[in-house]
Amino acid sequence: MFNKVLIANRGEIALRIVRACQELGVKTVAIFSEADRNSLHVRLADESYCVGPPQSARSYLNIPNIVSAAEVSGVDAIHPGYGFLSERETFAEICASHGFKFIGPPAASIALMGDKASAKKRMAEAGIPVIPGSGIIESLEDAREFCRNVGYPVLIKATAGGGGKGMRIVGREADLPAGLETASGEAQAAFGDGRVYVEKLLVHPRHIEVQVLADEFGHTIHVGERDCSVQKPGHQKLLEEAPAPRLPMEVREKLCAAAVRATRAAEYANAGTLEFLVTDDGNFYFMEMNTRIQVEHPVTEVVYGIDLVRWQIRIAAGERLTVRQEDIKPRGHAIECRINAEDADNKFAPAAGKLGSVLLPGGPGIRVDTHIFSGADVPPFYDSLLAKIIAYDRNRPSAIARMRRALGETEIKGVTTTVPIHERILDSPSFAGAHTHVTWLREEVLQPPAA
């Protein structure tokens, strides 16, 4: 096991990693920016180093200062957490070249899965379903044939695309020529490149992801799935749960088996997540792989009784993963609500400032992962996540009731938070029926159709 680990992150995840290290008897080194001098991860770590001014680019992304802090403090390993440097293969390489173990996958896996095109190609080769795409459209006949094969609706996209320009949804074959013409024209005007391709459009898909763990000896398991369909506009997750509700057993088994295959195909080690879009007909499509620990990892931890962060450290230290696939069984249901300093009624505009009194929920079945406390500063420079409240109970309805109770106990003064929007979500009958999908929050909660 390592003697000392540097945590190249801030906020609740830095604390989460400090705690995992302490439980393993590993000493910890925190890094912080000038804006985080009084933060909890600095206080709880054994040592701490200021690595730069508040702006992330000059502190939490400042590779020379972070690696210098690792050298000066004499650590064996660096845990990147999520965000910041966690998915930069160059950082993983630099750590290795200075003799620090990067607590995460090999740099080559990060590079492979970080590039959308190469990831999709490798996954398709491994037999993992990917969203069918046409390649550049050369003729109307090409497009017609592709669309007949995959079925309507389809989405026309510009190869040079971005910002919705050159995108067209086409619902039936008769509209295809006009759609191609407008999309191509728009793309030509916007990017000087009129080339377009066609993708199958998934209608109201759910976002379901599979947690995987692999050791450095090739033993790979999945730790079940999470449903993260409740997302803010812009595909940012707001509420996650495990296991995924209303998912037929055979789909779940296929999905998890595909995730293990994908992990092996990526020559992966450590913890990772395969994200899929799942349609109501039971089909699923690979979206991307997150080559790091995720914000929503606690729902998996409580339902499967596995400490994912501890395993990340143990695997990186060269230990064998002793958990067998047949031991992985979900027990009960867990929901996580992300409490952000954001105003849901104002496009989730982030808030910052000094917190007033902070009272966090507790009691049976409640876990709170947070770095905030009464009087803490919420700097404007970083992600607005304040706390993650995780409610666990023997089934989904009880977990929902427990979460509602926990949100009622929560008091965070000084900034606007996402507590009220979570209460609206939990009160929604379609959430209770698990009829959510990736645009559900926007379509049915934020802008509900007129009654």
Next chain:
Amino acid sequence: MDSASAGLMEFVQKRLPELCEAFAQMPLMQLRVTTSEGSVTLEKAGAHSSSADVEATEPRRSFRSHDYLPDAEPGRAFTTVAADVVGIFHSSPDIPGLGGAVSADQVLGYIEALKVRTPVKAGVDGRFVAQVAEDGQPVDFGETLFVIDTGPTEIEPPEATEAEQEPELVEPPRI
């Protein structure tokens, strides 16, 4: 004794005598030294005596000192030379003694990390007051290394720099 007050005691024992000596020779009535372990205020009661008032604040593990504020003498500014990289600090063999002239491009020491030596320049013309960081000590970003007396100038209120800092959102982490 917890680690915070241990750090402060270490500061008091190792660095304070030197600082008191420098302070005694400065035309100042009060000098407050704030470190991450706590702050020490030196105050002149008479011409040649000084008293130290020690008060522990936020606990910190590693020693750092961040600002020296000459409180009692408007019109005299001290400039601190701070580390802008993380590493092991070493002072130059030829740093001037107390009151010695310092030029802006004079190298007062270097910080070594990852086999790279980053020189520490004075940055201002003035007179040498004190070396704050010890040789061979790990220093982090913003840590005070030296204090230089830049002579009589207008003192800016210390809050000004903080208030002027523009909040700037830089690349929120992708989660």
